[in-house]
């Protein structure tokens with residue numbers, strides 16, 4: 249069975265490896281315009297595994313995808329080769345996480361009070377045990393695993409599914425925002441985010457995530473969060489709908505920096521390594537994990553879509569890959585009967 253996964257972000261690479269691990273007889277190719285370490289939004293992500301529920305999307309699917317991914321990363325965090333996989337267990341505080349979802353994610357949450365944060369304006373939230381993923385390590389880790397499992401890679405932009413229909417039995421679409429054009433999905437839209445990367449004096453192992461902390465308008469908000477990545481900390485960040493330029497807002501950087509220095513002793517004198525932006529692949533209606541059959545170049549071919557992960561693509565990556573593997577099962581059975 250020849251499967252092509254289009255896209256080499258965290259969703260595409262997770263899907264490709266998950267298929268290899270589920271079906272030993274699948275011959276998997278990842279075809280992508282860009283591969284890590286090139287400029288892919290998955291390498292921008294802060295990579296904290298938390299979940300908020302998108303009210304426009306199916307709640308049960310979202311919870312399953314997030315919980316399956318959490319389990320995957322928790323297991324990986326027990327392997328002490330952090331430098332290789334980039335997955336670290338963290339304790340932290342998340343404000344405005346919904347109690348229902350929090351209970352399903354872990355039993356470690358408990359209410360907190362505002363005094364925990366000194367001058368911060370936070371009113372309520374939860375203590376959370378989670379994991380933080382440094383995707384600059386995790387993506388190469390996935391890519392290496394994919395190679396070791398016998399996978400192939402091909403660098404090219406796919407302009408239409410017809411381009412690959414003849415060569416493969418199944419097409420899997422993990423192109424993130426690229427699905428606006430490739431799948432002609434007008435529900436996809438960009439959401440810009442800006443972050444800082446700071447080098448701390450000692451290792452930081454906790455995180456804070458205060459959602460919607462300041463600058464809230466109809467189309468944007470700025471949360472404040474810091475997420476540990478080894479001896480570095482990612483500080484964010486903004487969320488601006490329908491903006492796709494990659495310019496850095498210097499004033500926002502200074503606000504985030506001031507907040508970080510105020511809230512964490514390890515960041516008081518931390519050096520700023522990078523100020524950067526990325527574009528989240530949002531989708532009205534939530535993640536699309538769905539199979540369709542298309543007649544292309546005279547051949548009927550299954551296309552399994554897995555895109556539109558918005559601000560939770562790392563947090564939903566392995567769970568949605570598992571769902572793709574399930575959707576692939578009937579195709580494998582059909583092929584084995586031929």
Ligand SMILES: Cc1cc2nc3c(=O)[nH]c(=O)nc-3n(C[C@H](O)[C@H](O)[C@H](O)COP(=O)(O)OP(=O)(O)OC[C@H]3O[C@@H](n4cnc5c(N)ncnc54)[C@H](O)[C@@H]3O)c2cc1C
Nearest residue numbers: 255256257259281290295296406424426441526561562563
């Ligand atoms: C500032 C910021 C902070 C974030 N923080 C977090 C966080 O803390 N936790 C979290 O879970 N998520 C976070 N995210 C979101 C996360 O980065 C995304 O949800 C995730 O990276 C989406 O992954 P993806 O693989 O779907 O897309 P991408 O990473 O965009 O990968 C898409 C791939 O498809 C390829 N491609 C696209 N179109 C084509 C085509 N036509 N032909 C061939 N190849 C194509 C691209 O080259 C790329 O390889 C954050 C995002 C931003 C911007």
